Amino acid sequence: MTPTHPMTVRRTAAITAALRDQALTIRDLAARVFLEYEQTRRYVAHLHADGTVHIARWTVQTAGRETRLAVYKLGAGRDAPRPARLTGTQRQANHILRIRDDADLYDRHKARSRARKLKPARDPMVSALFGAARVQEVAHG
The missing domain is CATH 1.10.10.10 (Winged helix-like DNA-binding domain superfamily/Winged helix DNA-binding domain)
Incomplete structure (x- = not known):
């Protein structure tokens, strides 16, 4: 420029x-x-x-x-000091407060939390045809 x-x-x-x-x-x-x-x-x-x-x-x-x-x-002047960064814990606390303020958002958040804990059940007909589900082992390197 x-x-x-x-x-x-x-x-x-x-x-x-x-x-x-x-x-x-x-x-x-x-x-x-x-x-x-x-x-x-x-x-x-x-x-x-x-x-x-x-x-x-x-x-x-x-x-x-x-x-x-x-x-x-x-105009000329002194710059205002930059505020300190929020820590991850502070950001997470602010996020939870925003979620709890909105009832619909809070319901969705709780439903997602419950869904994460569910284990998928294998359909009985699929088990009868193909056998029990195999668990894939992840190689740790």
Whole structure:
């Protein structure tokens, strides 16, 4: 990316104009300036390295896996510290809490848990024709 290229100048101007109104994540910013996420990420990284924008705070993406997203703000300033990562136990506890809040999801979760414990029974006619089921041994290497 050449800083003096007319397209780069136009795009960085659009990004700074959007950030002048409010602090935004890269996803929100990309939608507002009509650029792809990856392009917007590169331009914001360039502006961040120059000191034109800074990370005002961190937010959590709620869809899918909980991911920390930086919220950028126009102007020089100190970056907000990145929150510590959740441990696997903390992520699992959050997942269980989300499941228990939704009754249908909790019922499905319990049904899957019960289904895992069931052993499949061989049909008596199949046993009569072909004999008892053989258990495959897995070679441990």
